[in-house]
Amino acid sequence: MAKIIVVTSGKGGVGKTTTSASFASGLALRGHKTVVIDFDVGLRNLDLIMGCERRVVYDLINVVNKEASLNQALIKDKHCDNLYILPASQTRDKDALTEEGVEGVLKELADMGYEYIVCDSPAGIEKGALMALHFADEAIVVTNPEVSSVRDSDRILGILASKSRRAMENREPVREHLLITRYSPARVDKGEMLSVDDVKEILRIPLIGVIPESQAVLQASNAGSPAIHLKGSDVAEAYSDVVARFLGEERPMRFVEAPKVGLLKRLFGG
């Protein structure tokens, strides 16, 4: 049965789309048939980060309105065989999403044999975000180590616990995972950022990974290639760990300590 995962945060600009792209790619690289859906209707970005913006013909809203079939709208990823992208519409707004429509699309995707359906949520707590999380089985809550982002994530966790389909039907609650992105251990040591433990203490949900702050993310986005494909970079390693943990493997938490600066380097500069 298909598993629906929402990538959400409340706050904008924390790395939801970057995470959706890399996480979905990571699942596909491990051989799982995966689709990633952009729910940010009107401000679509996922296709840019996945590097398929010029191949978008039909989108999620066309499928919801039955103006196009799913097969017409799905775009095959250029990096992985098992990954498809369902882009958002650039010209419509989020009111075009209906609960029945989204449910129909998700059900059809499940019937097509997708194992994982990754929903990239827009920021905020309005319609688009509610639609993205409504049918979720699991949630990756993306948080930056600063207070307003953590507060917004707390708010989204409350909405997951009250407005998701699972909550409304009194089923087992949505499984929540905390993902801390743009983490800079050096700045934590200087007291400029909340630490991993601070964030965990406030949100109190299991940590699935820590993605270090990195220039590589920006370069990857601009190049239209998810960061997980940047072989050898710490970001790619961190996202691979997240995917592995999601699939049930044990991995030690990396990139949470500031690199030790050697004595010579400290004396003579790096």
Place this chain on the structure above:
Amino acid sequence: MTISAPAPAFDIKSASLDLLALVLRSTDPAQLEPALQSRFSHLSANGQSEAFVLGLEALPSLEGVDLGSLLPLMGRHGIKVVALRHPDPAQAALASRYGLGFTTGGGRSSGPIQETAAATPVAPAQEPATSLIIDRPVRAGQQIYAKGGDLVILAVVSAGAEVIADGNIHVYGPLRGRALAGARGNTSARIFTQAMEAELVSVAGVYRTIEQALPDSIRHKPTQIYLENERLVMKALHE
């Protein structure tokens, strides 16, 4: 020249009224008629009537319940049924068929519980105080209100969350949001928490925002908050 707006035709105000509930144990007119006669003769004799909620929750089944004949029967004894009560929301249709209001809750008398209670010789005392128990975190933006009783929370109350009770509030986790006990004026209500980090606390409308750091004796520690001479006291537990 001033144009005064016409007075509004109505105002909407919040109201919370006490009603008696008549909990049916039988719908057999032969059984009901004499029982109503003996209990409500004072009403019917004077041509008066009183409003009641008709509780159907104690009946084993609603099949064959004929409200069309029951309601006039009660009416003859001065019982004016204004609403039905049944735990199954689907029964709202039944209520609307007879132009009645409908509620699922408001009481705690149900069949199976009654039987165990009957086995003990304790007199059925007044309604037990209802407590609301929450076993999941209360997150920013959420509000929980325990009407008419205590609120017990077994997890964290996040900053930006609000927990309110007419009685006491117990938080078996950190209290980081707002807590308002004794919301309807109970000045003896208290707030208890495992770790005091609240933004605002209030008892019976006497509130305090907590902007400055709390004293070390209670900060992040088990604390109780109560009213003493109309002042809020925050005191470490286990002192």
